[in-house]
Amino acid sequence: MITKNQIQLLTSLQIKKFRNEHGLFIAEGEKISALLLNSSYKIHSLYATKEWLTGNKISNDLSTKIFETSNHELQKISGLSSPQEVIIVAEIPNHSLQFNDLNSALTLVFDEIKDPGNLGTIIRIADWFGIRHIICSPDSVDVFNPKVIQATMGSFCHVEVHYLPLEELFSWNHHLPVYGTAMDGKNLYECDLEPNGLIVFGNESRGIKQKYKSQIDQKIKIPSFNNNPSKAESLNISIAAGIVCSEFRRRGN
Amino acid sequence: MITKNQIQLLTSLQIKKFRNEHGLFIAEGEKISALLLNSSYKIHSLYATKEWLTGNKISNDLSTKIFETSNHELQKISGLSSPQEVIIVAEIPNHSLQFNDLNSALTLVFDEIKDPGNLGTIIRIADWFGIRHIICSPDSVDVFNPKVIQATMGSFCHVEVHYLPLEELFSWNHHLPVYGTAMDGKNLYECDLEPNGLIVFGNESRGIKQKYKSQIDQKIKIPSFNNNPSKAESLNISIAAGIVCSEFRRRGN
Numbered sequence: 001m002i003t004k005n006q007i008q009l010l011t012s013l014q015i016k017k018f019r020n021e022h023g024l025f026i027a028e029g030e031k032i033s034a035l036l037l038n039s040s041y042k043i044h045s046l047y048a049t050k051e052w053l054t055g056n057k058i059s060n061d062l063s064t065k066i067f068e069t070s071n072h073e074l075q076k077i078s079g080l081s082s083p084q085e086v087i088i089v090a091e092i093p094n095h096s097l098q099f100n101d102l103n104s105a106l107t108l109v110f111d112e113i114k115d116p117g118n119l120g121t122i123i124r125i126a127d128w129f130g131i132r133h134i135i136c137s138p139d140s141v142d143v144f145n146p147k148v149i150q151a152t153m154g155s156f157c158h159v160e161v162h163y164l165p166l167e168e169l170f171s172w173n174h175h176l177p178v179y180g181t182a183m184d185g186k187n188l189y190e191c192d193l194e195p196n197g198l199i200v201f202g203n204e205s206r207g208i209k210q211k212y213k214s215q216i217d218q219k220i221k222i223p224s225f226n227n228n229p230s231k232a233e234s235l236n237i238s239i240a241a242g243i244v245c246s247e248f249r250r251r252g253n
Numbered sequence: 254m255i256t257k258n259q260i261q262l263l264t265s266l267q268i269k270k271f272r273n274e275h276g277l278f279i280a281e282g283e284k285i286s287a288l289l290l291n292s293s294y295k296i297h298s299l300y301a302t303k304e305w306l307t308g309n310k311i312s313n314d315l316s317t318k319i320f321e322t323s324n325h326e327l328q329k330i331s332g333l334s335s336p337q338e339v340i341i342v343a344e345i346p347n348h349s350l351q352f353n354d355l356n357s358a359l360t361l362v363f364d365e366i367k368d369p370g371n372l373g374t375i376i377r378i379a380d381w382f383g384i385r386h387i388i389c390s391p392d393s394v395d396v397f398n399p400k401v402i403q404a405t406m407g408s409f410c411h412v413e414v415h416y417l418p419l420e421e422l423f424s425w426n427h428h429l430p431v432y433g434t435a436m437d438g439k440n441l442y443e444c445d446l447e448p449n450g451l452i453v454f455g456n457e458s459r460g461i462k463q464k465y466k467s468q469i470d471q472k473i474k475i476p477s478f479n480n481n482p483s484k485a486e487s488l489n490i491s492i493a494a495g496i497v498c499s500e501f502r503r504r505g506n
Contacts, residue, residue: 117370125492127485128477155485189503224381225502232380232408239378239495242488246496249478250442 002047002073010047010077010089016142023092025144029084035154041090047077048086056086079146092144097162099172102133104196106248108241110136111166111212112203119143119161120151121238127155129245134161135169135198166200170215173198178217180208181240185219188247192218195252199244204237220244255300255326263300263330263342269395276345278397282337288407294343300330301339309339332399345397350415352425355386357449359501361494363389364419364465365456372396372414373404374491380408382498387414388422388451419453423468426451431470433461434493438472441500445471448505452497457490473497 012018013026024044027036030052037043043062047069058066074083108126113119119141126134141148143161152159170178179193180200200216202208208216222243224231235243265271266279277297280289283305290296296315300322311319327336361379366372372394379387394401396414405412423431432446433453453469455461461469475496477484488496 121489121492124485124489128475128488130478130484153485153487158484222381222499223502223506225383225506231383231411232377232406234406235381235495236374236377236491238489239374239492242492242495243499246475246500249476253476253478 002067002069002077006045006047006067007073007076010087011079013089014079014146016145019092019142019144024089025092025149026079026087026089026146027149028078028080028087028146029150030086032149032152032154033086033088035157036088036090039157041093041157044089044091046086046088047074049074052085080150095160095162097133097135097160097164099169102173102176102198105133106131106196106245106252107198108134108245109166109169109198109200110134110140111200111208112137112206113140113201113237114204115237116141116145116147117151118204118236118238120148120153120156122241123148123152123159123161124155125238125242125245126159127152129249131245132158132160134159135166136161136163137166138163166212166215169198170212178215179220179244180213180216180218181244182207182216182219182221183234185221187223188220188244189223191220193248193251195248199248201237201241255320255322255330259298259300259320260326260329263340264332266342267332267399269398272345272395272397277342278345278402279332279399280341280343280402281331281333281339281399282403283339285402285405285407286339286341288410289341289343292410294346294410297342297344299339299341300327302327305338333403348413348415350386350388350413350417352422355426355429355451358386359384359449359498359505360451361387361498362419362422362451362453363387363393364453364461365390365459366393366454366490367457368490369394369398369400370404371457371489371491373401373406373409375494376401376405376412376414377408378491378495378498379412380405382502384498385412387412388419389414389416390419391416419465419468422451423465431468432473432497433466433469433471434497435460435469435472435474436487438474440476441473441497442476444473446501446504448501452501454490454494 013024019025045065047067050068149156177194177197200208222240266277272278298318300320303321306321402409430447430450453461475493
């Protein structure tokens with residue numbers, strides 16, 4: 001049995017303002033929960049069915065934070081159309097970015113990424129390819145948006161997403177090569193690609209903002225290898241990120 | 254002003270049963286509408302605001318099929334959370350697959366793809382890379398599901414999606430190489446990849462069904478180039494399709 005206050009807290013976490021106010025976010029489902037419980041994230045509370053609680057051993061430290069919840073109640077607090085058996089509320093961590101950590105790394109940079117599904121999928125891509133840091137401009141979608149968290153399939157536990165004005169990143173950087181995806185870029189497969197660097201992706205509809213274009217050392221484009229004039233105008237940003245990351249890793253290998 | 258019957262028809266097209274009954278599907282938004290109006294698809298009816306109708310020249314043949322619609326009415330018939338200025342109802346075409354068309358082509362094959370966003374994004378990938386045919390097992394999501402149509406960004410006008418038992422495809426095929434993505438596959442970048450062939454992708458959670466595994470000549474896997482043990486378990490199916498298609502095209506070029 002959960003209280004009205006709990007329902008109110010959990011549903012409020014769908015909205016960024018309340019996530020920031022409480023310093024909490026929500027994650028749903030068995031797979032994400034298993035990863036979260038094994039991560040360094042601090043658990044605020046856990047809501048699960050009797051069946052889930054019987055089948056999963058939870059650390060004793062958490063015993064006061066666990067609430068057996070009926071399917072009907074889970075439906076009330078879930079943000080998904082098909083609620084899962086377990087919902088975790090966790091503390092938003094205070095990842096602080098040390099620019100020097102980017103020196104010997106490949107880092108993804110997003111100028112105003114807006115779609116939660118795209119950011120979540122990209123975090124999963126970064127995790128797959130061992131990319132530790134993602135930097136987003138402050139006007140990007142919030143990583144603790146429940147739709148982002150769900151789309152990561154738990155990979156948010158392994159990848160840090162930082163929000164900062166991209167000017168700060170570029171004024172720090174004087175040595176890492178900066179790549180940027182652009183429709184007028186050079187064929188990705190014909191570019192020199194360094195193993196360490198920054199790869200900048202623009203907004204889903206408008207691309208990279210004009211003011212950042214001068215920061216790009218090498219504009220890159222995924223070739224379509226296609227002479228058909230009726231082809232697609234572009235690839236989805238997460239697909240582009242997947243192809244670009246895979247090619248960077250292949251070269252650096 | 255639109256009638257109750259029209260509202261009823263349009264909202265019913267969110268559901269596959271009614272799409273098949275009427276032989277119609279729905280597409281929303283400026284970009285998709287522009288592509289659809291320039292394609293060989295037959296338009297059943299078009300609903301748009303006065304502003305959209307003023308700004309867009311429509312063929313005279315369609316004049317009896319155009320309905321000026323208020324924003325409020327569009328909201329009623331839209332399946333999207335932010336309704337667009339134009340909605341088109343078009344006839345489901347009768348694409349018939351000639352197996353011989355696959356002989357000198359690269360074709361994507363899906364064994365039970367379920368997520369509409371994934372199929373839509375994959376159609377956009379196929380369009381980008383000049384892949385003309387996608388074959389789906391009959392238990393896959395319907396290409397005319399409005400969520401698929403929206404995710405294609407109009408690319409469904411250039412790519413044909415066929416539904417058939419994969420046994421029929423495999424019993425026809427005796428000469429094209431069959432590739433299949435699998436967690437125990439060989440590093441994609443170390444495989445011989447022919448320019449023409451079939452690439453089979455499995456269901457989002459379960460992979461390729463056991464009964465089709467014997468049909469695969471070469472199992473392929475996208476390497477993670479990552480020694481970090483806490484990495485993601487897998488890539489999203491549309492990301493995998495993007496990386497695989499790009500690599501096939503790079504080699505064939």
